[in-house]
Amino acid sequence: MTSASAASAGSAAALANGPDPELLWRLYRLMLYVRLVEEKIVALYPEQQMRCPVHLSIGQEAPAAGVAAALRPGDQAMSGHRSHGHYLAMDADLDGMFAEIYGKAPGCARGRGGSMHLIDRAKGFLGAVPIVGSTIPIAAGAAFTSKLRGDGKVTVIYLGDGAAETGVFHETLNFAALKKLPLLFVCENNLYSVYSPMEVRQPLGRPIAGIARAHGVATWEGDGNDAVAVWQMASEAVEACRAGHGPAFLELATYRWREHCGPNFDNDIGYRTVEEYETWRARDPLARHKALLQDRLGADDAAFAALEGELQARIDAAVAKAKAAAFPVDTLSPEDCYA
Amino acid sequence: MTSASAASAGSAAALANGPDPELLWRLYRLMLYVRLVEEKIVALYPEQQMRCPVHLSIGQEAPAAGVAAALRPGDQAMSGHRSHGHYLAMDADLDGMFAEIYGKAPGCARGRGGSMHLIDRAKGFLGAVPIVGSTIPIAAGAAFTSKLRGDGKVTVIYLGDGAAETGVFHETLNFAALKKLPLLFVCENNLYSVYSPMEVRQPLGRPIAGIARAHGVATWEGDGNDAVAVWQMASEAVEACRAGHGPAFLELATYRWREHCGPNFDNDIGYRTVEEYETWRARDPLARHKALLQDRLGADDAAFAALEGELQARIDAAVAKAKAAAFPVDTLSPEDCYA
């Protein structure tokens, strides 16, 4: 009952030497991709054709990118309500995502789920659901399968700071540590649960990662707006998971720019200050990483423009497809809920 | 919103100087009382007139005694399935307990609950229920009332090592720490949850108290078979709770002598070794404390015999009353579940 399998020599070398140019570009590409997809949602949502809630991760792209870049094919991920970035970074089907948000037949959940129910099993994205905390044990179950089968896969579970208040999070930490599951917890601490700040929900001054540590889980804490740092921590954590050392936990500090649910800004309603928002805005993970590419690799505007153009074209095509696609046919029956 | 009220000078002095003779006798008396009540259940259970489950705490008397001795009138306690000792140490009604176990009308829950549903609000014992973990947040709610009202009460919640695996335990730790509730968690770690040893339930090498610490809760760990040590830890913890420093947590190592549920020994069935049992048997909290009374206070056999005689008489009287009492009349109706 072991899933131990040495991390590839390549990734070990990369870990030692820091990311190579290809990886730096990959991180940027992933973040930009997520950003552009969500900005497209922002642009189109007012048309009222996406008739379901959307939880955007604009400003929080680095965790998805850094973690996904530390995985290898076959690895798996699950998420919650704010899952677009996690899904897209696994290279999951963009057409399926837009079609799902538009409620169309080719949607990744056939229109039955909407934006909060993304899935692409072929790419290892096992699913996301909007009950906060619920995918945490389910991802542990997926890792448990890997442990039982020794298939060498690592499973990532993304969660927020709010999710860290659920009992099932604690129960899963205990079980994952007990069974030494190849499970990587990635906690995106964006300071808010809907409009509720940390201080009305958790005692101040104790990190969420400390709870994982108390369960005997290896932890990393760091800047969730720095894709390279995330990739570095995730690479070490994934290697530990894959080596059979048991679960690992990352707590990443980051910030959501737009409203909890929906396409707009909401700094006006008073649950957070404009100063706080501006501080985090200045830590834009994309701008920062772009500067790195310019400084370190001498990337020029043409390169950025080419990348953006390519991604934008892909996104536009997906939206066009989704808009043109048929709605699912209205012949659902009770049989549709049984395999 | 504060419950702060200084610990009495008396208890502070006792803390500094160690327990006085009166307290030492009180601890012994409480433990012996619990032991004798449960041995009486052992003797009578085979008559099949106690027609409900019983979870005995024989061997685990020190936590109940040491904690109760650290409380003051008005303080409160709650417990779970193994609650006899916790109830009795609060000086809760013995007649009501036996009548309840016999299913009689004067039972502390009117015969509706049985052994797993003890209650005596006049003595601060707010209730025990057998769903593992469930009284943890309820006790926190009682402490929350104290916080809101500033009534200076401390509430104790007893739980087992198994209960520490429930999600609601974690959720309550977080809430209690957040609100700085005057709540004392007393975790009796007796190594087993029914017949399941620690190693199939929790990762080895990490204390349960560590989880409480990670939540920012003050913790004490110690010998749960040493009533004086328990009293010492509990006194410090209760003082901290009462002073408004927030919740406190004791993890006490102890051992259940008899079967999980029922009156018998069960070392024969194979879930634990006779050696392990004998080791813990040798750490009998009563024998140990008796030796202390003999050594330190020169207590003689006559004093012990007198105490035992007095308690036994009280217990026999309670049993006789319970046996003679009427059964509740069978006219319950739907109205009986509404106030």
Added chain:
Amino acid sequence: MPDDAHRSAAVSTRRMTFAQGLLEAQAIALEQDPSVYLMGLGAPDPKGIFGTTSGLLQRFGPERVQDMPLSENAMTGVAVGSAITGMRPILTHQRVDFALVAMEQMVNQAAKWFFMFGGQVPVPLTIRMIVGRGWGQGPQHSQSLQAWFAHVPGLKVVMPATPADAKGLLLSAIEDDNPVICLEHRWLYGLADEVPEGPYRVPLGKARLMHGGGGKAEVTLVGLSYMSLEALRAAEILAEQGIEAEVIDLRSVRPLDEATILDSVARTGRLVVADTAHVRFGAGAEVVSLVVEQAFDKLKAAPVRIGLPDFPTPTSKALSDSYYPRAPHLVAAALKLLGRPVDPELFAVPEGRNLDQPDSSFTGPF
């Protein structure tokens, strides 16, 4: 209605929404009893649980209007614990789907505490939960679990359908010494109607005859929550076809107002029950069983249940439009009971009307 204090002529009313009715009930309760406090995810936040708690923080302070950690199970236990020690909490879970993690506290503890400890300790606790469809909310954000709660002795369960009842029932719930589950349909929040000023109570356990009762009615339409409004619309459509219907808004699911239902069926001999939940093993089955058991010989035809089909809620508008029953379904059922033909035109959707919105002012993203 004679059983509703607030319908008496003396009291002046204003138009307000269902959400405002709930808000007013809570403000009155907080005002009149210092042991009342309010707790829920986002209760003090700027959106105030769809406006149902707006301004209460400012008015009553942070001890009486509390946010809480995302720990529904423990927080329900905390509410129980504070209720048995003298407080009177109002706990809100923003969706019954989330409260599934808190079933243990509600069902094993809150519901049974008074009984299982021999009738010594009341649990004056109100738990508000949102049920029903929002805006494309799909399988995990739109369940209606009234049948579950109603199956549990020790709980009381109310489902207001109008702004006035929202206020009056919630106030009764808060003042009641037992755990009361208040299930609020998401589509009702924006609905406006007359609401009396000041404190008044709508009694728990009393249904309301919303329409008809003149004696010539041929069918009884019983609605739960939002479906009472669809029943009212159905009665209007039936009236256009010359058929008189009595409409009963159940209001309380536990206790169930047997008399009001049986009286009406005794008059009409025909029953249609419309629920916001799955039909199978739903609350409608209890209403039907009750009527059959107590008034079998009054029935002129087999009662009919209307509710959700036997699969989870799909998100896509294309799938949900036909998923949810509405007035025409009740009309068709009534017509069938009367042996009258059903014109398929009945189901036609008016130009510009989106079936996934209660009205056009209701938009995403919630």
Added chain:
Amino acid sequence: MPDDAHRSAAVSTRRMTFAQGLLEAQAIALEQDPSVYLMGLGAPDPKGIFGTTSGLLQRFGPERVQDMPLSENAMTGVAVGSAITGMRPILTHQRVDFALVAMEQMVNQAAKWFFMFGGQVPVPLTIRMIVGRGWGQGPQHSQSLQAWFAHVPGLKVVMPATPADAKGLLLSAIEDDNPVICLEHRWLYGLADEVPEGPYRVPLGKARLMHGGGGKAEVTLVGLSYMSLEALRAAEILAEQGIEAEVIDLRSVRPLDEATILDSVARTGRLVVADTAHVRFGAGAEVVSLVVEQAFDKLKAAPVRIGLPDFPTPTSKALSDSYYPRAPHLVAAALKLLGRPVDPELFAVPEGRNLDQPDSSFTGPF
């Protein structure tokens, strides 16, 4: 019965208990499919969940027969997660009362996963849970929540009443690609009867006509779980009075075998449904509603429901003796339906019989 493979003459049978039947089903499943594993509090312990898992650890090893932390909610999620990635878990919660903490995973996740992700991912998961009275277990250790589970599309729910069905239904459940809830009444475990050797399946969704069916029957008794045995006893008592009854053991609560029930009621015109749960909003209401909706004109009298009264379970024998319905209650109901007098002697308890034990071999402390 023709629909049960194991009743065919070719198969040899032995007497074994209900618990042993469950044990055998799990042993067969573990033997035939390496993706099957078993998980539950105490599953590998010396008591083996009342003997239903005894010896499996020794035979299949600690990876296939697992204990677990006291974390029912997470462990249900873990089972779901392993089921959607290729395993076929059998999860046991020793009481449905404990599983209340795991409702979220069962209802929001397991039940809906296949549907809500567009029919792509099956969830082959079996959850065994104990329901019903034990020995003085009282309010929090004896609930029967079949109506809840049956209200949830996406779940299947079975309640075996005999050792042979325990084996055959559990094996079907394990082999099914959907989440199946297997509710096992505590009082059935020690019951012994003929059980066929080897693997066989009792189909999910099929009731069993246990008794009668000759055509002269005047009443249909439908039982759920343990109440099927009381129904059988009731049929015997009725036979002594010259009244023939058909007895249907429902076996599956979801899907519900409408045809078997309707066929019988078409013959008898009278229905008594006996459930192990509270009557109000219980599974019996669905059976009654179904029959009324589909066979109204076949009914000669109003159907009757039998089950627990509308308050929680009291522990004291003095209170529980009258709390639980038994055969005489069914007999009395049938007699009333037939307009026949009921002799109060019917309810007399034989000398030496304790109503809080299924038989004298059943003793505490569990």
